[in-house]
Amino acid sequence: MPNFNYHLGASALASAVLVAYGEAAYGLGQPASGLAFLAGVAGGVLPDLDSDSSIPLRFSGIVAGLGAASAVAGFAMADSGVFDRPWRPLTVAVAALAAFVLFNALTLKVIKKITVHRGLFHSFPIPFLYAGVFALLISSQGRKTVMAVWILGVVGVFTHLVMDAVRDLSFNPLKFATSDISASTRLWFGTALVNLLALIYPFIPLS
Numbered sequence: 576m577p578n579f580n581y582h583l584g585a586s587a588l589a590s591a592v593l594v595a596y597g598e599a600a601y602g603l604g605q606p607a608s609g610l611a612f613l614a615g616v617a618g619g620v621l622p623d624l625d626s627d628s629s630i631p632l633r634f635s636g637i638v639a640g641l642g643a644a645s646a647v648a649g650f651a652m653a654d655s656g657v658f659d660r661p662w663r664p665l666t667v668a669v670a671a672l673a674a675f676v677l678f679n680a681l682t683l684k685v686i687k688k689i690t691v692h693r694g695l696f697h698s699f700p701i702p703f704l705y706a707g708v709f710a711l712l713i714s715s716q717g718r719k720t721v722m723a724v725w726i727l728g729v730v731g732v733f734t735h736l737v738m739d740a741v742r743d744l745s746f747n748p749l750k751f752a753t754s755d756i757s758a759s760t761r762l763w764f765g766t767a768l769v770n771l772l773a774l775i776y777p778f779i780p781l782s
């Protein structure tokens with residue numbers, strides 16, 4: 576199995592080439608090229624979320640833990656009579672640490688539970704789901720940026736799936752869906768919906 580660095584290198588290379596082309600042919604500019612490059616590179620490592628010891632998985636756990644910790648710290652330091660806030664610094668630190676540990680563990684557990692390696696995150700809808708979600712998130716940046724991000728997002732994830740397939744001489748990473756029919760149906764439906772929104776939204780004139 577190609578490792579994290581291979582996937583990162585390949586998606587970074589593909590993204591750099593495409594962004595350079597977009598710059599030359601369409602004058603992408605910022606933030607389009609920066610966001611598109613990010614979408615491509617991150618897409619290249621995304622599928623390994625379903626590998627139990629992968630770097631993207633650990634990263635998700637850390638991000639979830641930090642989010643929970645900062646939410647708890649924000650709550651604890653707010654000035655309010657309820658729960659005797661603001662708390663003393665040591666109490667805040669302990670509460671934030673507890674939140675981090677708890678949410679980190681929960682996130683890892685949930686993602687591991689819903690995925691098997693080369694499962695859902697290594698199937699055909701994922702490049703489109705990822706690109707659609709990313710494009711939706713940055714839809715306020717205008718059409719050019721949305722299109723650039725969408726294309727790089729799709730290509731980024733595909734570099735991963737294709738590399739896995741070539742390296743192992745197996746079409747498994749390029750499967751249409753998983754063996755779970757209902758999960759696959761929901762996945763494809765959600766993917767179609769997200770992409771419809773992402774690609775239509777920037778073209779609705781703001782009255």
Ligand SMILES: [Zn+2]
Pocket residue numbers: 622623697735739
């Ligand atoms: Zn993989």
